[in-house]
Every structure is written in C-alpha cells, then in structure tokens.
C-alpha cells in the first residue's frame with residue numbers, strides 16, 4: 545500500500561488538465577429536464593443527418609466481429625488513398641483524428657520541445673502536448689482570426705518541432721491559404737494541417753504531401769460522413785511518417801466496426817457529399833438569420849458551425865438560456881472566447897429552433 549499513490553505518478557501528468565469534452569445527449573437531457581429526443585445538440589459539430597444508410601446495413605451484415613482488425617489497415621488505407629487521391633503508403637488511420645494528433649506528438653515531441661498552435665483553436669493540441677511534456681507555444685491570431693505568419697515565424701525561431709494549422713479552424717471557421725501553409729513548411733518543423741472540416745470547405749492541401757516530407761494532413765469521418773461515434777480519422781503524409789505511426793500505434797487501433805463503416809461510407813460517397821452540400825446551404829441560411837439578431841455578430845465560416853460574438857459579455861448567459869430550452873451550443877470558459885458561442889449547423893428544424901430561441905432571448909430581454 546502507498547500513502548499517496550499520486551506521488552508515484554509522473555508529475556507532468558498529475559498536473560495535466562482534462563480536455564473540456566462535450567456531454568452525451570442523455571446527460572444534456574437530464575440537465576435540461578427534458579426527454580432525450582427533444583435535445584437539440586449543436587455543441588459538437590456532429591453531422592445531424594447521421595451516417596449513410598449503407599453503414600447500418602454493412603454493420604448488420606458483417607460476420608467477423610470475433611476476429612481482430614488488420615493491424616496494417618490494408619483495405620482502409622487503399623480505400624482512403626482512392627478517396628483522397630494519394631497512395632496507401634502515405635496513409636495511416638486512427639481512432640478519430642484525435643489519436644493521430646496524439647501519435648504524431650509522441651513521434652516528434654519530447655519533454656521541453658516546442659509545439660506551436662495558433663489560438664483560438666482546437667483544444668486537443670494543447671491536451672496532447674502536455675501529455676508528452678512538450679512546451680506549448682500559443683501564437684494569437686490576427687483580429688480577423690487569420691494565422692499571424694510573422695508571429696509564427698518568430699515563435700519558431702527557437703526551434704519548434706511541430707506547428708499546428710487548422711483549416712477550417714475550430715472554432716473560428718476560417719481557412720488557411722495554401723500560400724501560408726507553404727511558407728510555414730519552409731521553416732522545417734513538422735506542419736500538421738488539421739482538415740477535420742475540409743469537405744464543408746471544398747479545399748485541401750493534401751496534394752502537397754509528395755512535395756513536403758514535413759507536411760501531415762489530418763482528416764476525419766466524424767464530420768462529413770457522420771461517424772463521430774465510431775471514431776475514425778486518418779492522415780496523409782510522407783511514407784516514412786506513416787510507417788512509424790503504424791509501428792507505434794496500438795496494433796488493433798481502429799475497430800472492425802469502424803473499418804466496415806468507413807468502407808460503406810466511401811461506397812455511398814455521393815449521398816454523403818450531397819448532405820454536405822445541404823449543410824453548407826443551411827450554414828449560409830443560418831448565417832443570414834444570425835446577422836439580423838441584435839447584439840450578435842456571426843463570424844463567416846467555411847465549416848459546419850458558426851462562431852458568434854455576443855456584445856456586453858452575454859455569451860455565457862445566452863448559452864445557459866439556450867440550454868434551459870434544450871438547445872446545446874458550445875461555450876468556452878477561456879479569456880480569448882469569453883464573448884462567443886459556437887453553434888453547429890444542424891438540419892433546418894434544428895437551425896430554425898436555434899434562431900427562434902436566440903431571437904427570443906436577445907430581443908425580449910430574457911437576459
């Protein structure tokens with residue numbers, strides 16, 4: 545027996561902060577005191593169309609759940625190479641793109657090594673950097689939330705190992721241009737371009753991978769393909785990086801269920817991409833509605849969510865009022881985003897409910 549078991553833990557992990565993850569619908573329903581089927585969940589940038597119907601059929605028909613998945617991910621990497629226009633040796637798949645962020649940091653970053661992120665951005669880069677004992681360097685974005693290239697250059701001078709770029713960025717929704725990606729690749733650090741929302745933007749830098757051995761492009765099936773719950777992401781990169789990721793990953797990381805779902809999704813790509821087009825149309829409709837709201841400014845987005853600035857530090861109260869009505873958006877308890885909420889784009893009925901609720905909250909002085 546040990547008096548203080550924490551004293552045996554690694555100090556940097558005892559101090560590590562948890563990623564502020566989102567709660568599942570049943571917890572949200574309990575909080576709001578409503579039935580689960582009345583929850584409008586716009587807090588996780590999930591795809592409210594759900595998966596392709598072919599996924600459900602394929603999962604039901606699959607016969608070999610008792611056999612381990614292929615540790616070399618052969619079928620998956622072949623299919624992904626066809627989808628993204630690359631070759632299988634440049635591809636590695638993970639349990640969501642989250643796992644690839646983790647594995648890449650483990651591959652490249654040791655204690656004290658610098659990792660650059662451009663804030664505000666996806667919080668998982670910080671979470672996983674602290675797990676490897678890396679030194680996180682947060683470079684603020686410009687007023688328009690663009691990457692401050694000069695400031696990143698300056699920060700990289702003392703020898704950064706990894707630079708995260710996110711395109712479209714979460715939570716701001718804006719893209720990083722190919723020109724900026726190229727400029728930062730020239731610095732020599734590993735540049736991870738996280739394209740989780742790429743299908744909604746119709747833009748990708750994955751075709752640059754053969755030109756730059758230090759470029760890794762991350763993609764996921766969580767957003768465009770509606771498979772967030774099955775956890776499957778992938779990266780396109782130099783074959784030497786992909787080969788190492790396949791060695792250091794847990795051997796059976798992606799499950800056969802996610803493998804089956806991925807292959808069925810790619811077979812139904814046309815349907816899924818038509819849903820993406822609908823979500824993009826909905827995003828533009830929602831943006832126009834939000835622009836008319838008093839005390840609220842939506843930020844233009846190339847993804848499936850919209851960040852909204854609320855004047856007079858009302859963001860947290862608006863978030864709470866929406867939650868009371870069963871509409872869950874994302875609020876960040878962080879100085880850079882204190883005046884903002886982020887709403888995912890759902891189907892028209894969800895978006896309409898959000899617009900009506902926001903309108904009532906903001907115009908009728910409910911707060």
Ligand SMILES: Cc1ncc(COP(=O)(O)O)c(C=O)c1O
Nearest residue numbers: 640641642666714740764766777
């Ligand atoms: C920018 C960004 N990258 C990665 C992820 C993680 O995606 P996955 O579900 O593939 O782990 C998210 C999820 O919200 C995200 O916003």
